[in-house]
Each structure stands twice: as C-alpha cells, then as structure tokens.
Amino acid sequence: xxxxxxxxxxxxxxxxxxxxxxxxxxxxxxxxxxxxxxxxxxxxxxxxxxxxxxxxxx
Amino acid sequence: xxxxxxxxxxxxxxxxxxxxxxxxxxxxxxxxxxxxxxxxxxxxxxxxxxxxxxxxxxxxxxxxxxxxxxxxxxxxxxxxxxxxxxxxxxxxxxxxxxxxxxxxxxxxxxxxxxxxxxxxxxxxxxxxxxxxxxxxxxxxxxxxxxxxxxxxxxxxxxxxxxxxxxxxxxxxxxxxxxxxxxxxxxxxxxxxxxxxxxxxxxxxxxxxxxxxxxxxxxxxxxxxx
Numbered sequence: 001x002x003x004x005x006x007x008x009x010x011x012x013x014x015x016x017x018x019x020x021x022x023x024x025x026x027x028x029x030x031x032x033x034x035x036x037x038x039x040x041x042x043x044x045x046x047x048x049x050x051x052x053x054x055x056x057x058x
Numbered sequence: 059x060x061x062x063x064x065x066x067x068x069x070x071x072x073x074x075x076x077x078x079x080x081x082x083x084x085x086x087x088x089x090x091x092x093x094x095x096x097x098x099x100x101x102x103x104x105x106x107x108x109x110x111x112x113x114x115x116x117x118x119x120x121x122x123x124x125x126x127x128x129x130x131x132x133x134x135x136x137x138x139x140x141x142x143x144x145x146x147x148x149x150x151x152x153x154x155x156x157x158x159x160x161x162x163x164x165x166x167x168x169x170x171x172x173x174x175x176x177x178x179x180x181x182x183x184x185x186x187x188x189x190x191x192x193x194x195x196x197x198x199x200x201x202x203x204x205x206x207x208x209x210x211x212x213x214x215x216x217x218x219x220x221x222x223x224x225x226x227x228x229x230x231x232x233x234x235x236x237x238x239x240x241x242x243x244x245x246x247x248x249x250x251x252x253x254x255x256x257x258x259x260x261x262x263x264x265x266x267x268x269x270x271x272x273x274x275x276x277x278x279x280x281x282x283x
Contacts, residue, residue, distance in 0.1 A: 019071070019072040020072070020075075022070075024073040025075060026076065027067060027076065028073040028075060028077040028078075028080060029079060031076075031080060033080040034084075035080070035081055036085050036087075037087075040088035040089075044092070
C-alpha cells in the first residue's frame with residue numbers, strides 16, 4: 001500500500017516529457033515524411049510529364 | 059479508445075510541428091537526392107564506363123600479340139558488318155522496337171601515348187532478337203564509313219535538316235531525316251575529355267537500330283559542318 005502511494009506520488013510530481021519527445025510529435029513526423037515523399041514523387045512525375053510534352057515533336 | 063486518441067492528436071501542436079517538420083525533411087531529402095544523389099550516381103556510372111572502355115582497350119592491345127591475324131579479323135569483320143548494316147538499313151521495316159544495332163566501345167588515346175592505343179576501334183552489336191545477339195569488332199574507318207553512309211543517305215532526303223548547338227565546351231550537330239519510312243537521328247559531338255584528348259562521337263538513332271560512341275585522339279574533321 002505504501003509502495004503504491006509512493007508510486008502515485010512520484011508520478012504526480014514527475015515533470016512531463018518535452019513536447020518533442022512525445023508520441024504526438026513522433027506520429028506527426030511519420031505522417032509528414034510519408035506525405036512529403038508522396039507529394040515529392042507526384043511533383044517529379046508531373047514535371048517530367050511537362051518536359052516530355054514540351055520535347056515531343058508536334 | 060485509439061480512435062479518440064488519434065482524433066485528439068490533430069488538436070495537439072506537437073503533432074502539427076512533427077507533421078510540418080516531417081514534410082520539410084521529406085522535401086529536403088528528395089531535393090538532395092534529385093540534385094546531388096542522381097548526378098553523383100550518373101558521374102560514378104560514367105567513370106565506371108570509362109574504366110571499362112580503358113580495360114577493353116588494354117585487352118585489345120594484349121590480343122595484338124598476333125597482329126596479323128587480329129588485323130585481318132578486324133578488317134573482314136568490319137567490312138562484313140558495314141555491308142550487313144547497310145543492307146539492313148535499306149530493308150529493315152519500321153516500327154520494330156527490338157531491332158537494334160549498337161556500335162560501341164570505340165577507343166582512343168591521348169597524343170604521344172602508347173601507339174597501341176592510338177587506333178580507334180569499334181564494336182558493332184546487332185540485336186535483332188536478344189537470343190541471336192552477336193558482337194564484332196570493326197575498325198575506325200568502318201565506324202566513320204558507316205556514319206558517313208548514314209549522313210549521305212540523310213542528305214539525299216529532302217526532310218533532312220541540320221541543327222547546330224553549342225553546349226559549354228562541346229559542339230554537337232544533329233541531323234534528322236526520314237528514309238524509307240524510317241525515322242533517323244544522327245548526332246555528332248566534338249569535345250575535349252578531361253584527360254585532354256579530343257573526343258568524337260557519332261550516334262545514329264532510329265526505331266530500328268542505334269549506333270553510338272566513337273572517339274578520336276586528335277582534332278577531327280567533321281563529316282558535315
């Protein structure tokens with residue numbers, strides 16, 4: 001019982017983790033990387049398509 | 059529970075900070091790959107190809123321990139391949155993407171270097187069917203004669219036109235034309251290699267065959283202005 005109280009007290013007094021170490025930040029990074037990669041690939045494909053259209057004979 | 063947790067993430071500033079940072083990382087990574095990684099890869103491949111060509115020229119020089127036999131082989135193979143190519147040029151039907159003749163591995167050496175290397179060599183690869191691929195060495199003269207043959211045929215065609223462009227230190231001439239229903243494109247480059255050797259390249263590209271790469275050690279008189 002005493003241990004439990006002590007644990008609760010420790011948890012109550014423990015300083016919260018900084019925001020950049022939290023799970024929300026990590027999931028934001030993961031989603032941002034995935035979205036960024038997809039957008040980059042789509043952008044490159046679009047630009048290449050533009051070049052191909054410009055270089056192809058009429 | 060997890061749905062509630064993931065829903066609430068959208069309201070957290072840390073999540074949005076991570077999202078923006080993640081996207082910036084991805085954009086930055088892709089940009090670095092595009093502008094640094096790909097050119098570096100290309101440059102590495104070019105260096106590798108140059109080394110392979112140099113190695114091939116060494117092998118040729120070693121094989122010249124039997125010069126008479128080698129010369130005769132080269133001459134016969136060159137005449138035969140040029141004749142075959144000319145015949146195929148006249149006969150090849152358009153629009154067969156698997157038909158490709160590839161003239162490649164032309165070698166050269168800077169002036170004053172080992173005379174064994176001073177001769178241009180060519181290798182003609184004809185791939186009509188990947189299963190029936192063959193390679194033959196041909197001489198510099200055959201390389202140029204073949205290129206000249208194409209140029210003459212193109213010049214005889216009213217659709218032939220010449221484009222001249224200057225790209226940095228390289229000069230290139232491109233000719234386009236059509237003959238017997240085939241589309242042609244001939245490119246000729248003159249430039250200076252990093253080693254100081256003059257480079258000469260000729261490339262003939264059509265839907266049916268493709269000839270490229272020959273190099274000369276000295277200033278070369280172009281086949282056309």
